[in-house]
Amino acid sequence: MSTSIAWLVCGSNNSWYSRVKERGFYIKEYMGSWYGNKLDIVGSQSEEDLYRAIQSEFEDITIEVFAMLLEGQQDWLEELIEEARKSSYYFEPLAEVGLLEHCSRHITFEIVGHFGNDWKETYYKNKRY
Numbered sequence: 001m002s003t004s005i006a007w008l009v010c011g012s013n014n015s016w017y018s019r020v021k022e023r024g025f026y027i028k029e030y031m032g033s034w035y036g037n038k039l040d041i042v043g044s045q046s047e048e049d050l051y052r053a054i055q056s057e058f059e060d061i062t063i064e065v066f067a068m069l070l071e072g073q074q075d076w077l078e079e080l081i082e083e084a085r086k087s088s089y090y091f092e093p094l095a096e097v098g099l100l101e102h103c104s105r106h107i108t109f110e111i112v113g114h115f116g117n118d119w120k121e122t123y124y125k126n127k128r129y
Helices: 002-009 015-020 025-030 048-057 062-072 074-086 088-098 105-115 119-126
Strands: none
Touching: 002 062, 025 062, 062 074, 062 088, 062 105, 074 088, 074 105, 088 105, 088 119, 105 119
16 A cells, blocks of 8 residues: 555656656556645545545546556566465456556466466456455
8 A cells, every 4th residue: 555655646756766657558657646636544444424425536546556566566466476376365456457458468478377368257257246
């Protein structure tokens, strides 16, 4: 969570940002996209009305931000794949990244390499919602 927020708010004057920005579509699209914006940190989901309002007013970019992180950190992708091989809990978000329209080729290559060409069928068959 903290890494996601840091990547979303980092400014273009950051030297690491400049080097990483060209690694993939979702990095280009989302890294630094919240720079200069006011942010509100919302508490637990027990505040149901606030949570529902947020869901209805804002776009959920969780999977896109996840893709941004995986584009930027190869070791995170490898670690997630290892966890996804053990549990569908980790396979589902990995597959959702793979299904994104602009998923990086290296991510798709890794998914196919570890889960086979039928990974999409596996995802749809076991999807929890």
